[in-house]
Amino acid sequence: MLGRTANGLYWMFRYIERAENIARLIDAGLRMALTRSGSTDEDWDGVLQSAGVREDFDSAHNKLTSADAIDYLLRDYSNPSSVMSCIEAARNNARMVRTALTRETWEATNECWIELKLALSKRVKPADMPEIIDTIKRSTGLIRGAFHGTMLRDDIYNFSRIGTFIERADNTSRILDVKYYVLLPAIAKVGSSLDNKQWESILRSVSAHRSYSWVYDGDYSPANIADFLILNDRMPRSLAYSYDKIVSNLGYLAKLYGDNHAAHETASATLMLLRSRTMEDIMEQGLHEFIEEFIAHNNRLGEEISDGYRFYR
């Protein structure tokens, strides 16, 4: 496979994953606004931070309003992480790697782009937001469905999956990075209802508010929520689950190509870390420090994969 093709697949799936994650963040933000009285524009500050675009937003806007924040996240082409930018980038990558995709996967991607381009051609009215979020989730879901249902489980599949999970781990860790203070035991002891809303928002932004109550038997505690997002290996958006998938897909590549790269070591080490620690260990080390370190490792892994498999040179 061409290095450029591996690169295109990796980024195609990173962008699809990012588009979905941004939609989920917006969803959680909207929910928060609905369930709280008083000014809500500030809540969007956290959403923009989790999306990693807070500073860029500021340079384009004088003040933060929920309407502008939503528009910036949803359809602003000057924001490379807006849903529309992501879908456009995903489709451009898909076009570039067209020969590596099944017709079904390509068509689902192309149709997602066609549908969202139309749906997001104008500023979205608040009343239409639920439908738009739904459309984004559904049309990206169709790409995933076509991909899983039709693609050969070869290196094409592996690079796509690695892209998905690097992005997902990045996203979950960013949410934790922005909201870690809500999960700190000292603050949590205050136990105000505001914090409960914050927890729920965190879970909602990873589509886990239902599954959480099944797994932890309805017991809302900061340590459990952190555990769910970081260490739980059955939770499909947790760091541990993402790394489990990254390591296994890198493993298939090593087997197929008969060689290992720095990326294999980094990924395995990170997975080991996630498997050997308990939540208490992490809280003791400092949740914030742990997450910062994780984000740095995850970024480095992305670069090592790109070097090892000759994405660019």
Add this chain to the structure above:
Amino acid sequence: MGNTPLAFDEMINADTNPRQPYQNYHEWYEGQDRARLIAKSRDAENLFRKTGITFAVYGHEDSSEKLIPFDIIPRIISGREWRKLAQGIEQRVIALNAFLDDIYHKQEIIKAGRVPRELIERNVAFLPQMIGFKPPGGVYTHIVGTDIVRTGEDQFYVLEDNARTPSGVSYMLENRETMMQMFPELFHLNKVRPVEDYPKLLRQSLASLAPPGCSGKPRVAVLTPGIFNSAYYEHSFLADMMGVELVEGSDLRVVDGKVKMRTTRGYEAIDVLYRRVDDDFLDPLTFRPDSALGIPGIMDVYKAGNITIANAPGTGISDDKAIYSYMPEIVEFYTGRKALLENVPTWRCSEEDSLKYVLEHLDELVVKEVHGSGGYGMLVGPTASKKECAAFAEKLKARPSNYIAQPTLSLSTVPILVNKGIAPRHVDLRPYVLVSDKVQIIPGGLTRVALKEGSLVVNSSQGGGTKDTWVLED
């Protein structure tokens, strides 16, 4: 010739009866509900959009991706008509290759005084780098798209020989696919010769011309300028259908005297490169130094016999519009027989008498730029305003050798589906030809149709559409 009121219609003859090749189709059409056909036509458009069969229009910010409109009424050619065409095309393609071989070697046609030397050697499409070099298998134009127009029952003319990188073959294939999906019954009523093995034949044809330096199974790749090229869809489609890599210049590098592509496991050699990049951009060391689309050093590898480039660099000289007018002589010179297919009579504006005639008859003629393509920079006299003609005359006088002129042919028509039923529109035809140790002509090709009533411009960049083209077995 001016405006001929009644063009030859390929479906309905002068007595308002269906012509023979269209008889089964016409009978079927008469039994169809028009609303259903219009709905089908919309389905087809959605299908094309979904598949992403689009082309980019340069210079249109807001409409960067367009669909070429597809008309659901097929263009039908009888087996008898096709055999005649195919013989003429084969003769012409053989002559093109012989001509290229000659002008890059002995130049006998120049010595014989049949083609002026300066026309060749001062032509930008003539590449001195190719002098004395024989491409693998002696083939210059591996893929040719010969543009043909028709004006009557037995009158066919070659309008252009596209010997560089003819495009549009993906539309030939997708149009057929779409028709078979939408109207399977039509393929029971008519024995239509298949076109779908084109990618297979293309791959075999390319692989059979592997360079001398290739040992083992030849590795073929398609070279594209990238996703922003107007024909990118076609490049990816062909690579996909052939099952070969689609590469860009940035994927390739010359390593150890071979052209190699960067894969996830290191560099791997390519033996045959079907390039969809123009000569100018192919090798920044030999041609345009600012080209980011090509591969530095590929020409050296080529000349050392370690890669086949299809089509060969420098083939553009053979389909140049200035050369076109010499094609009857060229065909006769190399095949020893009169050209079976006629050329459109052409005035070379570089010649004083011709220029005078052209300037006096601008309102009757089509004037084209010698190096232009895509229908840009041309004047269609009969439909142009006085002002347009006058402005064009100035351009013509300033650079006469940049232009040729031809009579406005009354191109044949084939009906298209419109809201009120069917209406005749002018068409042309581009059959695709593969050259290896043999010449293979795919039965069918791309029919382009001018969708605007009365228009003679079929180019997709200017409101043209396409039709499925059927060659019947008879």
